[in-house]
Amino acid sequence: MAPNPTPPAEPQDSPxxxxxxxxxxxxRRARERGWSTVRSLPPGAIITMEYRAGRLNFEVRDGRVTRAWKG
Structure with a gap:
């Protein structure tokens, strides 16, 4: 049986x-701080809920981040 993969480390950064x-x-700041994936979404977007280590999600309204969360 193959070993379980080790997930990438997440930056010690507060969303x-x-x-x-x-x-x-x-x-830009998120990528500089080491997030491997950054996803910007409109309010109310339908998204998958699987957790991805190293991903930072932004909810964006009128060009500003209104919410941010890991995964």
């Missing part, structure tokens, strides 16, 4: 620090 930022600046 709350991105709320209120311009979406472009928030995405």
């Amino acid at each position: 709350d620090a991105y709320v209120g930022l311009d979406s472009g600046a928030a995405e």
Whole structure:
């Protein structure tokens, strides 16, 4: 049997620090801080709920991050 893969490490970064930022600046900052995937979504978007280590999600309204969460 193959060993379980080790998930990538997540940056020690608080998603709350991105709320209120311009979406472009928030995405750049997240990538600089080591997030492997950054996903920007409109409010109420239908998304899959699987957890992905290393992914940061942004809900964006009028060009600003209104919510941010891991996975």
